[in-house]
Amino acid sequence: MIFCDSHTHSDNSFDAKNTVDEMCRAAIERGLSAIAVTDHCEAPFIRFGADCEFGSFDEQIPKSFADATLARDKYQGQLKVLRGMELGEPMHDLSCTEKALSYGDFDFILASVHGLRNMLDFYYMNYSGINIDDLLKRYFDEVCETAAFPHYDSLAHLTYPLRYIIAGTGKTPDLDKHADSIDAIFKILIKNKKALEINVSGLFKEMQTTLPDEALVRRFREHGGEYITIGTDAHSADMVGKGIAQGIEVARRAGFTQYAIYENHQPIMIDI
């Protein structure tokens, strides 16, 4: 079995701590074949420049790209290092998004929605007294809009709010209420030949499932989904590759026989 981690953060992300080189060495130690460095670029925050609460994306993302390029050359033949970016909220400010995409000649772009327009990241929200179903409806509507954005390769952590809603409330929302929205997202991904990410970080959190879970990955497959990427969302070297085997197992049980990594935005299919 070939293990690749298509979602990792280096110290060029505000919330992560290890260098690209340390992340790559961890990947080699764990026997991975490839790693994509996908540092955060929360597109609409680019406009704040150096005053951005997450640090200056004008500095962080070109540095991430340069670090990953160095690692790619250093570990050639040992580890495939793919130069990526996790592009947050690309639809909130398209001129910022255009700038984000010009920071480097990336191999791989993950598209994410971490927060709704004019609202906090789900990570920072307080869920008491909130109508969770309404919130999730708005979330999936924004993801649907984001899914149609042309300049990315894989849609990250489809069920991102659940990571925090379940931790905050102790309850698991019923996603059957959002089946139509989720199906609409899947249909756009399939039509536009985009990948769906299986993000395995949830296996090690309160929710204890991948994002999305196996039932949704199967639904994506049943609709005709072809491309899956698998990522840990590691924010430290000790998490690199952790859970990729379980992620592959979820893909296999859901009916996939291959998963993808992306080089120069082209899928490379890996048998599972």
Ligand SMILES: [Zn+2]
């Ligand atoms: Zn994310």
Ligand SMILES: [Zn+2]
């Ligand atoms: Zn991430």
